[in-house]
Amino acid sequence: KWEDGGKHGRRPYLNRNQSTMPCFYRNNTFLDSEETNIVSLKLYNGKDWIWETFVVRDCDFMYAYNHMKAWKASAPVLTKRNHRYELRISYEMAGSKFQKYKKDKEVEAVIGVDLGVNTDAVCSVVHKDGTVTGQRFINHPVEKDRMYGLLNAIKKAQQNGNRKTPRLWRLANNYNEAIAVKTAVEIVRFAVESKVNVIVFEHLNMKKKKRGNKQKLSLWRKRDIQHRVEALAVRNGIRVSYICAVNTSRLAFDGSGKVIRGKDAGFNTYELCKFTTGKVYNCDLSASKNIGARFFIRVLLKSLSVKEELLVLAKVPELNRRTSCCLATLINAYAVLC
Incomplete structure (x- = not known):
């Protein structure tokens, strides 16, 4: 040829x-x-x-x-x-098959999953009317503590002139992989317990310049977790969907605007944030609610006619820009349609 x-x-x-x-x-x-x-x-x-x-x-x-x-x-x-x-x-499998996802079936509830570096995953069960009926924090501190201890040992070995430490790197990578496996299993298990139809993730793109702790971001197995969840979700008849990740953590889920994090809000950690109303909340939990809401907003806008869409956009102007939508936007849009 x-x-x-x-x-x-x-x-x-x-x-x-x-x-x-x-x-x-x-x-x-x-x-x-x-x-x-x-x-x-x-x-x-x-x-x-x-x-x-x-x-x-x-x-x-x-x-x-x-x-x-x-x-x-x-x-x-x-x-x-x-x-x-x-x-x-x-x-x-002998004599049985995996459950299949029915495309014609209307989605009643989804799980919005926010993957993080400090907390492995934060999940929220969001319904199509904006009601949140469940939440779960998934973290594995034992594996993380052992992995960071091995990374510290690698750092000291490199400072003493030992540049190649294959055994320590192999152990650290094994602990990192164990975190990804356990996180994926816990996400799917929570989805099965909550009886949801879809698991919603952020479309994470790290091609830009990394800020903060570059080693933590390099070891963050975000895509590995998502691929493992896709494989496990198929067996239970659950679909996996992705939404745009812009402003999911930056906007408050109650529609009060941008949040303040870190030293600007008076915290030593980025796990907490402060709303413009003065309310202190977990940032990953707020982001997981926004992730689930954006999935329903996308489905909602696709199902409307042109006349209905113009009516909703006039009363809920945040829908004109998908990256400015949050959980409160979904609640207001559903109220207008009802």
Whole structure:
């Protein structure tokens, strides 16, 4: 194809270093036992194909035995990860399927999720009329304390001349990944308990210059959490949506205007904020309510006719600019329509 197209661009080549081998077909090149953690693979030792026996880790075997005993296992694949080989087996649910999200179903309630650096996630249950019926703070201080302790050890090692600390970095990254996994699980669990249809996130874009603690922002696994929530939400028939992140934390949810944070408000932390009315409130909690409200505002404006939209925009002028909308805007717009 490259030659027929006039040889434009770089000459294509075959990349053989994919670190992935062909799958092992059952009873032909792969043998296992459902009751024991011993598997056999037919491998080439340089002269002949022979059966080699391996022992699966007890934690992996017991997890598959307890949770996926009735599931259908596919043919395993041998993959190379770092300096070791792993046997990867995927499973398919037997006799049941995941719940599917119904597009025609009207959305009654959503969960607005504000991901943060200090607090992992703050969730609020927002209904289409602006009623807030639940909220939850998700944080993992134990993992964070251990990760920051490892980062401090890395810093001291680098000051003493040891520039490469792979073991400490591996441990720190593992704790950081554990925070992302636990946060995603807690978000989906709260969504299932609240019986909502949609989980709403901010569309976070960090391409601009980072301000503040750059190390914390670099280790912030915001997109990893969102991807994990998407994978877990599909299994429960829940949809994931994204809204613009501009002014979600800067505007108060009660419509009083911009908030004051940090030293300007007399606080030593950015977790708290002060409204123009003098009210002190958690900034992430206010942002989560605004996130859920903006989803319904977007759905509301799309469902209106031109005449109805002009009527609502005249009485609620904040709707003319989506980035200036908050929870109070949704309440006022719903009251006008009713």
